[in-house]
Amino acid sequence: MTALTPALTPTLMPTLMPTDAERDGKPLVSYWLIKAHIVAAALFLLLSMTAGFLYSLQFLGYYPFGDSEVLSAGHIRFIHTNMTAYGWLVNGFVAMMYYVVPRLTGFRVCGEGLGKLIFWVWQLIVVAALGGFFMNCAQAIEWGETPTGFRPGTFEPNWIPVDLLVVVGAVLLVVQFFTPLYKARGQKYYVTLWYFTAGLVWLALTYLMGNIIPEWILPGAAGAATTGMFIHDLVGLFVTPMGWGLMYFFVPLILQKPIWSHSLSVIGFWALAFFYPLNGVHHFLISPIPDYVEYGAIITTIAIEVVVTTVVVNFFATLRGKWSALRTNWAIRWYYAGAIMYFITCLQCAFQVTWMFQKIIHFTDWVVGHAHMIMFGVFTFWLFGTIDWLWPRITRRKWHSEKLRAWHFWLSTIGIVIMFTDLMIAGLIHGFMQKGLNPWNDILDMSVPFWWIRSFSGAMFVTGLLCFLYNLVMTARSNELYVEEEHLVPATAE
Amino acid sequence: MERFYTFIFAAGLGCFALAFVLSLVFPVISLGKYEAMEFRDLEDLAAVPKAEFVELAARYPEAFESAFGTRTATPAAYAEALQLGRDIYVGQGCWHCHSQFVRPTSNEAQRFGPVSVAQEYNNALNLPHIWGTRRVGPDLIRTHGKHTNDWHIAHFMNPKNIVPSSVMPSYKYYFEEDGTPRKNGFSLVAYIQWLGTAYEDLPESVKQENEQ
Numbered sequence: 078m079t080a081l082t083p084a085l086t087p088t089l090m091p092t093l094m095p096t097d098a099e100r101d102g103k104p105l106v107s108y109w110l111i112k113a114h115i116v117a118a119a120l121f122l123l124l125s126m127t128a129g130f131l132y133s134l135q136f137l138g139y140y141p142f143g144d145s146e147v148l149s150a151g152h153i154r155f156i157h158t159n160m161t162a163y164g165w166l167v168n169g170f171v172a173m174m175y176y177v178v179p180r181l182t183g184f185r186v187c188g189e190g191l192g193k194l195i196f197w198v199w200q201l202i203v204v205a206a207l208g209g210f211f212m213n214c215a216q217a218i219e220w221g222e223t224p225t226g227f228r229p230g231t232f233e234p235n236w237i238p239v240d241l242l243v244v245v246g247a248v249l250l251v252v253q254f255f256t257p258l259y260k261a262r263g264q265k266y267y268v269t270l271w272y273f274t275a276g277l278v279w280l281a282l283t284y285l286m287g288n289i290i291p292e293w294i295l296p297g298a299a300g301a302a303t304t305g306m307f308i309h310d311l312v313g314l315f316v317t318p319m320g321w322g323l324m325y326f327f328v329p330l331i332l333q334k335p336i337w338s339h340s341l342s343v344i345g346f347w348a349l350a351f352f353y354p355l356n357g358v359h360h361f362l363i364s365p366i367p368d369y370v371e372y373g374a375i376i377t378t379i380a381i382e383v384v385v386t387t388v389v390v391n392f393f394a395t396l397r398g399k400w401s402a403l404r405t406n407w408a409i410r411w412y413y414a415g416a417i418m419y420f421i422t423c424l425q426c427a428f429q430v431t432w433m434f435q436k437i438i439h440f441t442d443w444v445v446g447h448a449h450m451i452m453f454g455v456f457t458f459w460l461f462g463t464i465d466w467l468w469p470r471i472t473r474r475k476w477h478s479e480k481l482r483a484w485h486f487w488l489s490t491i492g493i494v495i496m497f498t499d500l501m502i503a504g505l506i507h508g509f510m511q512k513g514l515n516p517w518n519d520i521l522d523m524s525v526p527f528w529w530i531r532s533f534s535g536a537m538f539v540t541g542l543l544c545f546l547y548n549l550v551m552t553a554r555s556n557e558l559y560v561e562e563e564h565l566v567p568a569t570a571e
Numbered sequence: 572m573e574r575f576y577t578f579i580f581a582a583g584l585g586c587f588a589l590a591f592v593l594s595l596v597f598p599v600i601s602l603g604k605y606e607a608m609e610f611r612d613l614e615d616l617a618a619v620p621k622a623e624f625v626e627l628a629a630r631y632p633e634a635f636e637s638a639f640g641t642r643t644a645t646p647a648a649y650a651e652a653l654q655l656g657r658d659i660y661v662g663q664g665c666w667h668c669h670s671q672f673v674r675p676t677s678n679e680a681q682r683f684g685p686v687s688v689a690q691e692y693n694n695a696l697n698l699p700h701i702w703g704t705r706r707v708g709p710d711l712i713r714t715h716g717k718h719t720n721d722w723h724i725a726h727f728m729n730p731k732n733i734v735p736s737s738v739m740p741s742y743k744y745y746f747e748e749d750g751t752p753r754k755n756g757f758s759l760v761a762y763i764q765w766l767g768t769a770y771e772d773l774p775e776s777v778k779q780e781n782e783q
Contacts (some may be wrong), residue, residue, distance in 0.1 A: 136707075146744045151664025166643035213662030217701045221615045229658065230698040262575035271578050278583030288592070291699035296610065299599045300700045306594060314587070350582040353592030358598075361702060363674045367601045370594055436676045440706035512677040517709050521736040571782025 091326050092334035093565045094180050096470065105179045108471045110192045114172035115464055115471075117200055117304075119546055121164025122457075126539050133532040136524070147211045155210040155222045161452060162220055162311065163243070164203045169460040170319040171195070174254055174273060176467060177326050181267050184257035191253055198246045205237040212236060220308050230293065240288040247281035267326040268342045275350060276318030279428050283310040295532025298365040305374075306357030312451070313353035320456045321345070321388065323463055324412060328395060331408055331466065333564060335396035335451065341387045348384035352377045362435045375430050382427035389420045407482055414490055418454035422447060429520040437512060442527065444505025445498045453538065454493040460490070461545070468552060469559040479549035481544040488541030497536035503527035585723045602689050607774050609695040616769070617650035622770040623720055623764035624649050629718070631751050636755035649761065656762025657696050659755055663704075667741070668707035671700075671766065683714030683765070688781050696762075708739060715767035724750050 099107040134140045135150040140146035175192070179185055186192065209215060209224035214236040216225050224314070226238030258274055266274070287307025291300035329336050336342060358366055358374035393416070396402070402409040425447060428434050438444065469476055476482060503524055510520045600606060628635045628644040635641075639648040655684070660666065672687040673679050680686050691712075692700055718726075722733065728746055730737040745756035752760060 124769055135740060138738070140740070144744070149663055150740045151662075151667065154664050154667055210662075213659065215662050215664065217661040217666060217699045219704060229654075229661070258575055266573045266575065266578070269581070271573065274575065274578035275582040275626075278579055279587060282584075286601055290595075295599065296694060296697040298689040299602055300697065301692075301702055302598050304594055304699060306590065322586065347582070347756075350586040351589075354587055357590070357595060358594050360704060361672075363676055363690065364672055364702065365687050367598050370598045370601075373593060432676075436674075439674075440670055444659070444704065483707050508677070511679075511682075513705070514678050514682055518734060518736040521738060525736075526693070536700050 090333075091269075091568055093330060093561075097179075100179075100183070100185050103185060104561035105183075105185055106176060107189050107192060109188070110189065110196065111172045111175045111467070111471055113196055114168045114175070115468070117196070118165050118168035118172065118460070119464075119549060120260060121160045121168065121203060123542060125160035125165055125534070126542055128153045128160065130282070130535045130539055132157055132533065133528065134434065135534050136528040136534060147543050151176075152210045152215075155215050155477060156207060158220060159206055159210070159222055159456075160203065162316075163199070163206065163223070163355050166316055166319075166452075166456060166460070167199060167246075169464070170316075170323075171199070171250065172467075173319070173323045173460070173463055176471075177323065178254050178257055178273060181270055181326070182257040182261035182264070184260040187253045189255035191249065195246065195249045195253055198242060198249060198385065202239055202242045202246055205242065207240045209236045209239060216240070216292065218287060218291060218304050218307060220311055221284070223288075225288065226293055227237060243284050243288075244281055247277075247284060251277050251281065268336070268346065269322040272318035272322035272325070275313055275346075277324065279310065279318070283307060283314055286349045287311070289414055302358050302366050302370065303362065303431040305360035306354070308360050309357040310354060313356065315348070316452075316456050317349065317353070320459050321349075324392065324416070324459060327408065327463060327466065328412055330565075331406060332395065332399050334395065334399065337391050337397075340390040345388040345391065345409065348380070348387075352380045352384065356381065359430050362430070363432060375432070378430040379427045380421050385423040386418065389416055393415055407486065408462040408466035410486060411465060414460035414486075415455045415462070418450055418458070418493070422451045425450075431488070434505045437508030438504050439508075440511070441504035441507040441510070442500040442524070442531075446500030446504065449500070450493060450497045453489075454497070458489070461485070463548075468549060470561070472553045473559050474552050474555045475557040475559045477548050477555050481548040485541045485548070488537045488544070492534045492537030492541065495537070496531055499527050499530045499534065503531075551552055583704055605689055606692050607777050608693055611769070613650050613654060613695040614646070616694055616696060616765075617646045617653055620644040620646060620649040621715070621768060623674045623762060624652065624761050627720055627752070627757055627760065631757075634747075634751045634753070635675065635757065638752075638757050643774060652758040652761040653696060653765055654758075655755065656758035656760070656765075659759050660762055661701060663742075666701040666703045667705060668703075669709070669711045670703035670706050671710065673710055673713040674714060679710070683710045685770065685778070685782050688770070688773070688777065690773055694767075694769055696765075706735070711763065711766050712770075713767045714763055715765065715771065720760055720764065724756070727756070728761065734774075766768060 094105070123469070131140065132150055132153045140150050143150070168226065177184065206223040210222065214224040215222040223239040223243060224236045225240045226234055226236045228235050254273065254277060260268065287304060287310070290303045295303060325336065325342065355377040356374050358370050359378050362371050362375070396413065403413060429438055429443070506523055507520055510523060598643050626642040629643065639651060641648055673683045673685065675686040726733045727742045728750060729741050729743065730739040737746060742759070745759055746752050
């Protein structure tokens with residue numbers, strides 16, 4: 078047994094604890110759980126991206142399943158967004174938490190059996206949601222289309238109650254990860270754990286609020302305020318905290334230097350917690366929701382941009398003096414490419430949230446570009462980076478092909494830049510044509526070339542992903558053993 | 572400060588609760604004070620079947636009977652059609668390409684019709700609301716009376732025949748080959764033709780104030 082080292086040095090930098098670290102005679106980290114979640118995440122991402130690409134063909138007139146009610150384009154769109162949220166991001170982040178939380182707290186998660194249960198509950202959620210979409214049982218809540226299992230506004234069952242399962246899944250995650258967090262309550266928490274703790278509380282609350290209130294209690298404008306908050310909180314209070322949590326863990330670990338400023342991390346976290354939930358209504362601006370509520374959402378959204386700047390500055394200041402890592406380390410490359418795009422998206426957000434911009438860009442492709450930049454260009458990039466770093470360490474095999482790693486990165490990066498720029502321009506033209514009272518036919522004709530470019534960039538993502546998946550499989554099957562980089566091996570392991 | 576309970580109670584629960592009050596409880600209180608803000612249930616909405624629905628029943632008596640068990644457009648049949656139509660509208664993701672609110676900006680009132688007011692959404696067919704966030708196709712909340720039933724059936728069967736540049740999928744599986752609607756087809760047309768009637772039903776004073 079290797080002795081347990083404190084997970085954090087006094088300078089607030091995570092150390093890489095040896096992979097065979099134990100607690101009470103059992104391994105500290107359950108690697109098979111990480112592997113299972115990564116594999117599920119990767120498969121659902123493939124499904125999601127394929128669905129996204131197929132959906133884009135509808136706009137070009139080449140959608141292959143147009144005659145089928147079950148495989149209609151509308152259903153495929155649900156699959157695209159929901160597989161990303163619940164199949165890819167949740168599985169990916171859970172895998173990361175299994176790696177990070179025991180290492181930072183020094184305690185094992187609640188249980189491996191519970192881990193197995195959580196794994197199957199979440200896969201059931203995703204598959205049941207998929208079935209529900211095919212059965213026309215989607216719920217009219219963006220990003221929460223997962224079926225309630227009841228006919229709208231009633232309690233007549235029509236499908237598996239997926240919403241309920243998501244809440245169960247979220248509560249199980251709380252049990253699983255709050256066990257080590259609670260045992261470590263005497264310690265001073267590292268930044269990553271702030272985000273994970275709060276993020277896990279927020280996930281269950283957000284889901285309950287967003288899927289019950291507008292469905293049964295508040296119709297119309299008040300319901301719109303709720304679903305606006307739901308769309309935003311799912312991104313801002315679950316995906317973002319998880320994403321930053323893993324950035325705060327892996328970046329200092331890989332660079333082997335502490336985060337530049339602890340104070341900036343404190344500001345970043347508390348300002349996110351305070352401002353982010355207040356942003357929700359900005360998804361329905363200039364709408365029948367009372368104006369003062371919209372003003373509040375606009376002001377807090379602009380405030381978020383200030384916070385984002387502090388966090389991004391903190392990370393780039395951490396990189397100072399280690400710029401070469403951008404060339405030598407794929408994970409760092411993914412992380413910082415993602416961080417740059419995070420800054421761009423949030424800067425864009427500070428402008429687009431104003432009424433002046435909303436008049437033009439709302440309802441257009443601009444928003445679609447924005448959503449892809451944040452979900453693919455930022456959080457998916459960060460998960461790619463993390464998997465790229467973790468996979469050799471949990472399979473103990475060397476990456477099969479360096480070339481495929483490079484192809485994956487460059488196809489994804491160039492692809493998202495093309496898509497973002499393309500949709501931004503298309504959105505602006507659409508917005509002005511709409512304001513100019515141009516016939517709707519003309520707006521569609523104008524959009525078609527942009528939609529071709531969008532499909533092309535989507536195909537780049539899918540190709541990159543296929544390179545990645547092939548590389549993952551071949552690595553796991555390879556015989557070449559991975560040896561940990563020397564500077565990462567902690568002194569206590571010797 | 573950097574302890575377990577701080578993050579659970581101050582960040583996790585506290586900040587969330589604050590937002591819940593400011594961006595949800597406050598608007599609910601404000602909206603509740605609007606004139607004519609009473610909630611309308613499905614029975615109320617379907618009490619007097621709209622002319623378009625009556626016309627559907629008269630036009631396709633046999634298909635209508637096999638779908639709804641009656642040859643006349645009764646309130647019960649109308650309620651059933653509206654709910655089913657909305658279910659299809661939601662289940663097929665129509666709301667991802669069509670919005671359902673007209674904004675007081677970007678000349679939208681000129682293109683679509685009167686600006687939306689909160690009152691017209693306070694009914695059973697807006698649980699949850701389907702305002703949408705994208706307009707690949709035009710806004711639909713002022714659809715009632717814009718086109719005939721025939722126009723809608725032809726459009727659902729092959730949108731390109733009516734709007735040459737349309738990218739909307741065909742929904743021909745909800746209709747027989749000659750255009751006679753099946754149950755889902757009746758319901759979809761009934762629901763689309765219903766959109767906007769909740770505004771029309773509002774008291775004149777509310778509409779006048781809005782359209783000034």
